[in-house]
Amino acid sequence: MAEDISGKGDPLRSLLLLWGKTEPGKRGPKSKVELKALVAAAVEIADKEGIEAVSTRRVAEAVGISAMSFYTHIPDKAVLIDLMLDAIAAGPVDAPMPVFDPARWRDNITLVATAYRDFYLQHPWALQVSTHRPVLGPNTLRAYEAILIAVDGLGLSEVEMDMTVTLITNYVFGAVRDVARANMVKRQTGLSDDEWWYAIAPFLETIDFSPYPTAARVGPVVGELYGLGDPDLAFTFGLERLLDGIAALVEARA
Known part of the structure; x- marks a missing residue:
């Protein structure tokens, strides 16, 4: 299956639609369906069934128009994906821009990172979409602004701020x-x-783990603690180590 890629469609057409602008010289009859309704329908399908379930025909049917009518709004699925990513980028509609105290930068970054994680858990299909080229829509820029604010005022250069965000x-x-x-x-x-561990446990008991002494020591302890892995514990541990690294940079700049 071909990978879905943002920025794969006509970049100018995507930007015009993202910013609600009309192509020069193009004017047509007012449609009974708004662009945002099409995008919202596509996002709903992707959230429930995955990005592979999204097609121009499915989206058109969801809002009660023909597949051909869909193309009068959005030229293809590639552009639709750009619109979908931007639609979900800023989180809840009309959410205020966060206000951060630079003195509490660790809390600020933790808040932003956790919100970013929640975003992907709510829209897991976004993990399947390659986003090498940014979707420069208003919601995406708003999200970028919000995370930049979390690292502003720490004495970092503009390039260091952007790299820290990355x-x-x-x-x-x-x-x-x-x-x-x-x-x-x-x-x-x-x-x-x-259930998977219980299913394979009898076989594991027949294996000689002596050639793997370190794994034999660590594995059972980890398995007893949280099986294949506690995602919350692992996320918090990794984020704390990341913050420690950023702290070293902040202290060096201070």
Whole structure:
């Protein structure tokens, strides 16, 4: 299956639609369906069934128009994906821009990172979409502004601020992907992680682990504590280590 990629469609057409602008020289009859209704329908389908379930025909049917009528609003699925990503980027509609105290920067980054993680858990299909080229819509820029504010006032240069944001978002992306994968595996196999361990436990007891002494020592302790892994514990541990690294940079700049 081909990977869905943001920025794959006509970039100018995407930007015009993202910002609610009309192509020069183009004017047509007013449609009974608004663009945001199409995008909202696509997001709902993706949230429930995954990005692979989203098609121009499915979205058109969801809002009660023909597949051909869909193309009078959005040229193709590639542009639709750009619109979907931007629609969900800023979180709840009309949410106020956060106000951060630079003195509490660790709390600020923790808040932003946790919100970013919750975003992916709510819209796991976004993990499947390659976003090498940014979707420069109003909601995406608002989200970027919000996370930049969390690292502003720390004495970092503009480049260091942007790189710190990239560090945070890349960490969250990797951490939450494991959670989304675990949910997908449970859904597809019908087995929880605990049930899977119980199923294979008798065979594991027949294995000679002496060639792997470190694994034999660590594995049982970890398994007793949280099986295949407690995603909340792992996320918090990784984020704390990340914050420690940022703290070293902040102290060096101070």
